[in-house]
Amino acid sequence: MKARILTTTSIAVAAIAPFMQSAYADETVTIGHVAPLTGAIAHLGKDNENGARLAVEEINAKGLVIAGQKVSLRLDAQDDAADPKTATQVAQKLVDDKVVAVVGHLNSGTSIPASRIYSEAGITQISPSSTNPVFTQQGFKTTFRVVATDAQQGPALATYAVKQLKIKSVAIVDDSTAYGQGLANEFEKTVKSLGINVTSRNATNDKAVDFRAILTKIKGENPDAIMYSGEDATGGPFSKQAAQLGLRSKILAGDGVCSDKLPDLAGTGAERVVCSQPGTAPEKMPGGSAFKAKYQKRFGQGMEIYAPFTYDAVYIVVDAMRRANSTDASKILSAMPTTDFQGVTGETTFDPKGDLKHGVISIYSYKGGKKSFIDEVKM
Known part of the structure; x- marks a missing residue:
């Protein structure tokens, strides 16, 4: 009887062994992603x-x-609502979830406070879209980004406006966020160095809907251009109201405003916008056209701005895994500084701070409700 039991048990173990092996064959590795999914x-x-x-x-x-x-791979996608406090809470949640790396956050104002939490945990953070220089100037070994910084974008937009648009005067408005203030500061420094008259520096906020008071004041100054530093949610209404008030000024803006959705938000006001975007234009990216087609097929809609950069960021994390031959977060981090990855957006290599070694800024305008690439500035 005893022998029969052993035989039955052996048969049972043998029968389920393939399923046991299958169950334990895959190691699940979690990568975090953070961006505003509400608001x-x-x-x-x-x-x-x-x-x-x-x-x-x-x-x-x-x-x-x-x-x-x-x-x-598993993507742990979190919503920080573009709020700095929420961002730190989400960052701690991802640390607790034991992610091996984080792609995010979208905004400089959320990436910067969250970066300390990732640093203390020893987890790689790659932002696909945070451009404030402070992000990588804090001395953390965990912070990287795959776009040019505002220290490159601000001067590029300013130089283009002076040399190509021939502006002689400009009013500056920022949305009081880390991103908006940082980009406006870099733009202001450059235009002043080029001898351009800054007629005024003004501040609003990233929840504002009525800009008529600021615009009426600027209309009295009659500048050749207005530089608005913020996101499209406010930059659109700002441009629309400028047109309604009859301002003749061109509207200059950074990547936050430079979206495909801007014509919906600004109406005909988008026609006076010239904006900059860190990175090569999708149509000039090595894999840009193929990526846009894949994105459209998968999600049933066109991409906005930074999807190719988040896509490459995930591949860069996996490239670090392969080179480290490990899924351990500390070993992935150790491999990150020697990244040399050729992706959709081009070649990615990092300087000692975690910034791209070679930044590119693209310049766009809007015609007939469509965003159009007009120039590229290599930094």
Whole structure:
């Protein structure tokens, strides 16, 4: 009887062994993603998340093996609502969730406070869209970004406006966020160095809807251009109201305003906007056209701005895993500084601070309700 029981048990173990092996064959590795998924710029946040999700799905479909172990990626997508306090709470949640790296956050105002939490945990943070120079100037070894900084974007936009648009005077308005103030500061320094008259420096906020008081004041100054530093949710109404008040000034703006949605928000006011965007234009990216087609097929809509950068950021994390031959967060981090990755957006290599070694700024305008690439500035 005893022998029969052993035989039955052996048969049972043998029968389930393949299923046991299958159950333990894959190691699940979690990568975090953070962006505003609610609020006025949720469309930009969802676009970033979509880019990261597309990369995760592709990598899983192709199959990923690290150190002889099959690895399945999981995206832990979180909403920081573009709020600094929420961002730190979300960052701590991702640390507690034991992510191996984080792609995010979207905004400089959320990336900067969250970066300390990732640094203390020793987790790689790659922002696809935070441009304030402070982000990588804090001395953290965990912070990286795959776009040019405002120290490059501000001067590029300013130089283009002076040399190509021939402006002689400009009023500056920022939305009082870390991003808005930082970009406006860099722009202001450059235009002043080029001898341009700054007629006034003004502040609003990222929840504002009525800009008529500021615009009426600026109309009296009659500048050749107004530089608005903020996001499209406010930059659109700002441009629309400027047109309604009959201002003749060109509207200059950075990447936060430079979205495909701007014509919907600004109406015909978008026609006077010239904006900059860190990174190569999608149509000039090595894999830009193919990426746009894949994105459209997967999500049933066109991309906004930074989806190609979140897509590349996920691949850069996986590239670090492969080079480290490990899914351990500390070993991934150790491999990050020596990144040399050729992706959709081009080549990514980092300087000692975690910034791109070679930044590119693209310049756009709007015609007939469509965003159009007009120039590229290499920094």
